[in-house]
Amino acid sequence: MSGILNGLLSWSHRAALSYREVAQEKQRYHLALDAEDALGDVMQGLGHLADSIHLRKRIHVPEQGRSREIDVIAVTHCLYVVEVKNWAxxxxxxxxxxxxxxxxxxxxALxxxxxxxxxxxxxxxxxxxxxxxxVExxxxxxxxxxxxxxxxxQLDPATxxxxxxxxTREQFKDTVEPRSRTRDFLSYIAPSILASKSDIPVALRQKINGLLSKTRTWDTxxxxxxxxxxxxxKWIKLVEYQDWRHVRDAQAGLNVQRQDIESVDLSWASPAWYGVLGAMWQGAAGVLTITVGKKYPMVAGDATAASAGGKGSGGAKKQPRESRRLDADPDAPRTHVVRLSTRSTHKNTIDVNHVVFQPAGxxxxxxxxxxxxxxxxxxxxADRVGARPFQ
Structure with a gap:
């Protein structure tokens, strides 16, 4: 009964947040990414190779002491640096x-x-x-x-x-799907973008593409x-992961390092009726799905990494909690699901499931x-393959 009550409290707290605002923010973010992807697709459609279009690359700026993101870099006859805006x-x-x-x-006005x-x-x-x-x-x-x-x-024609x-382009057909409208628009302006040709030798283009292909984008x-x-x-700290049955050391928690993570998906119950059912049935309002790389699967058994290539065991010397890593067990599952609650009995932020994140700047x-x-x-x-900001 207490689990159901806590689940309902968790869901009600989550429901107090605006589902609509969250959905709109996600939509705006993904539309912006779609616009950048679409511009890259259009350039490829005009005959430019996929490895000459680079999206969301980080360029180190020494005088600012930080990296800046470039939405699209196109290495063609010219080098195009493109800022894509999804403003309305x-x-x-x-x-x-x-x-x-x-x-x-x-x-x-913003x-x-x-x-x-x-x-x-x-x-x-x-x-x-x-x-x-x-590269000169x-x-x-x-x-x-x-x-x-x-x-x-709507661009002001005087400024x-x-x-x-x-x-930009002012008119789109209402019957066309939003992503298709974006592609239609970019198809319209791309020829004018690419019309001016300059002499970047093929060998130089190949060198530029090679450098940019190893450059990181941002985590968001x-x-x-x-x-x-x-x-x-940096890492995701999992303290409450009661449904990870293959992990026994639940009290200690587990740091899932960024370089070990291949993909992550975080979703919250919506609409409201689904949140009620989820809270009653699972005692949680959200789900975190983590897929780890082939080299870093989750260890079956103790969450403590014992030694390289070995499973956690009672006789192994435990590492400090801060340095725990995933063990290299090839038979361990690679995808893991964690049910999340938005309420916790813990007082400190570090005692609940959390993300350690280094914001740019x-x-x-x-x-x-x-x-x-x-x-x-x-x-x-990701860092796991040795990529870094271009510097």
């Missing part, structure tokens, strides 16, 4: 500030730093980094552009709309309140209880 509503600029008025009642200037800054940082690796770009071969991929974007490096955490963090996931890591996290997206090229 009226968009204009005043001096070095850009503004967006979202198309909803009572919305206030202020941003000059988007094109930011894109040009990233392009210069990329060129400087390429030079450090022996031909004059006029680098172009920074901004693409507004949302069909509801941002008149710039030759800013692209989106909280229920809409806050989004980009940076590096922040000095130290942050600790987020999993109950506060709406979704997580892992970067391409």
């Amino acid at each position: 509503g009226k968009i204009w600029s005043n001096g070095n500030k850009w503004y967006q008025l979202p198309p909803r009642p009572g919305a206030r 202020e941003f730093d000059d988007v094109l200037e930011e894109c040009e800054y990233k392009a210069r940082a990329l060129v400087r980094t390429l030079m450090k690796h022996g 770009m031909p004059a006029g071969s680098v172009r920074a552009i901004v693409v507004f991929a949302n069909e509801k974007a 941002v709309g008149k710039h030759p490096s800013v692209f 955490v989106v909280k229920h309140n809409g806050e989004r963090y980009q940076g590096d996931l 922040q000095q130290g890591p942050s600790v987020f209880p999993l109950s506060e996290v709406a979704t997580m997206e892992l970067s391409a090229n």
Whole structure:
């Protein structure tokens, strides 16, 4: 009975958060990713090889002491550095500030730093980094552009709309699916983007592609309140994982290191009636699914890593809790499901299931209880394969 009561309390706490706001935030995030993916697909459709299109790459900027993300880098006859925006509503600029008025009642104008200037800054940082690796770009071969991929974007023709490096399209057919509309728009503007050709020798292009292919993207955490963090996931601490039957050392918990994780999916019960049933049946309101790499499967038995290649055992010397890693047992399962509660009897954040995350530009890591996290997206090229920000 107490399990059902705790489950209902867990669900009611989760339901108090706005399902609609969380869903909209997830939708906005994935639409932005779709726009970037679609631009890459269009360029490939125009005859550019897949390995010459690089999405969401991190470029180290020494003077800022941090990495910056470039939405799309296209290595063609020119080197295109593309900032993709999924903004809707009226968009204009005043001096070095850009503004967006979202198309909803009572919305206030949002202020941003000059988007094109930011894109040009990233392009210069990329060129400087390429030079450090022996790549000298031909004059006029680098172009920074901004693409507004949302069909509801309305550019002010007197400011941002008149710039030759800013692209959008005002009309889309209502009968076309949103993702198809994005592709239709990008197909429309891509020829003009790619029309200006410059001489980047094939050998130089191959070298650039080789460097960028090993570059990391960001890990991303989106909280229920809409806050989004980009940076590096350090590890996921699992204290309450009662349904991991193959793990006995439940009190100690387990640190699942980022380099061990191949994929992660975090979902919360929605709609409301499903949350009630889930809370009553499972005593939880969310589900975390972790898939670990072939080299780092979960150990069957004790959660403590005993020694390389060996299972946890009573006679093995336990490592400190902070350094626990997954053991290399080839027979252990690779995919694991954890039922999550949004309420806990523990007082301290570190005593509940949580994520240790290093936000970009922040000095130290942050600790987020999993109950506060709406979704997580892992970067391409994890540390496990030796990738890093381009520097």
